[in-house]
Amino acid sequence: MTVPAFMARKGGDPLVCLTSYTAHVARICDEVCDLLLVGDSLGMVIHGMPNTLGVTLEHMIMHGQAVVRGAERSLVVVDMPFGSFEESPEVAFRNASRVVKETGCHAIKLEGGREMAPTIQYLARRGIPVMAHIGLMPQAMNTAGGFKAVRDEAQFDAVVDDAKAVEEAGAFSVVVEGVAAPLADRITHAISIPTIGIGASANCDGQILVFEDMVGLFPTVPSFVKRYGTMEEMMRHAVTTYATEVQARSFPGDEHTYKKK
Ligand code: KIV
Ligand code: NA
Numbered sequence: 623m624t625v626p627a628f629m630a631r632k633g634g635d636p637l638v639c640l641t642s643y644t645a646h647v648a649r650i651c652d653e654v655c656d657l658l659l660v661g662d663s664l665g666m667v668i669h670g671m672p673n674t675l676g677v678t679l680e681h682m683i684m685h686g687q688a689v690v691r692g693a694e695r696s697l698v699v700v701d702m703p704f705g706s707f708e709e710s711p712e713v714a715f716r717n718a719s720r721v722v723k724e725t726g727c728h729a730i731k732l733e734g735g736r737e738m739a740p741t742i743q744y745l746a747r748r749g750i751p752v753m754a755h756i757g758l759m760p761q762a763m764n765t766a767g768g769f770k771a772v773r774d775e776a777q778f779d780a781v782v783d784d785a786k787a788v789e790e791a792g793a794f795s796v797v798v799e800g801v802a803a804p805l806a807d808r809i810t811h812a813i814s815i816p817t818i819g820i821g822a823s824a825n826c827d828g829q830i831l832v833f834e835d836m837v838g839l840f841p842t843v844p845s846f847v848k849r850y851g852t853m854e855e856m857m858r859h860a861v862t863t864y865a866t867e868v869q870a871r872s873f874p875g876d877e878h879t880y881k882k883k
Contacts, residue, residue, distance in 0.1 A: 629794050648689040664677065683720070687726075718745055735780075735785070743792050756785060757772050757798050785809045785812055796817055798826060
């Protein structure tokens with residue numbers, strides 16, 4: 623997958639996207655996905671943080687490297703963490719170019735609408751494709767007072783304006799998170815770049831979910847997540863059985879034991 627090929631899917635077959643933070647998950651998701659996102663949600667999902675604000679550029683680079691090693695066909699996009707891009711387009715370019723150089727990813731994603739348009743334009747014109755992220759922006763949880771979906775009609779125009787601004791700035795696609803279905807529909811029709819929804823109805827050009835949420839490996843999930851698997855139960859069963867067998871000395875068995883030559 624390439625950025626232009628991804629953009630050409632606007633209005634066509636829905637774009638399939640998932641997060642991946644590690645090489646083995648990337649290898650699995652890569653078989654079916656158009657895009658793998660190394661999301662800063664990794665701070666909460668695999669590092670146990672209460673929100674995404676503590677995630678560093680080093681976290682994103684380390685996990686980005688792992689995912690790039692595991693992916694062969696999908697577009698790999700790495701999130702810019704809180705504090706790494708907001709200050710100025712120049713700071714954003716310095717940090718985003720580090721991410722691209724050190725991971726080999728194809729593009730970066732950053733949260734923000736109109737206020738980030740100059741930064742998106744600065745990066746996009748200098749060889750770094752940008753995926754924007756509007757609607758519910760987890761990095762703004764302290765100003766918003768939590769993770770709040772956009773459901774009040776009075777807020778809709780502002781989010782449509784954000785979508786138009788990031789498109790005009792040169793974003794190749796935009797994640798639309800946590801918005802009511804009519805707003806997702808308005809955004810998708812208002813812009814000519816693919817909208818990728820999460821908690822944003824089927825009225826988008828594609829969908830993304832957090833891998834651990836959809837396979838049932840993260841205990842607390844929002845209502846928009848559909849669980850397609852029960853990985854936590856499977857893993858608990860495996861480790862419980864292992865513990866029982868070690869205690870009973872039934873593992874390792876003969877077949878797991880080296881014989882003398
Ligand atoms: O960090 C993340 O996983 C994301 C997606 C949910 C869009 O930003
Ligand atoms: Na994110």
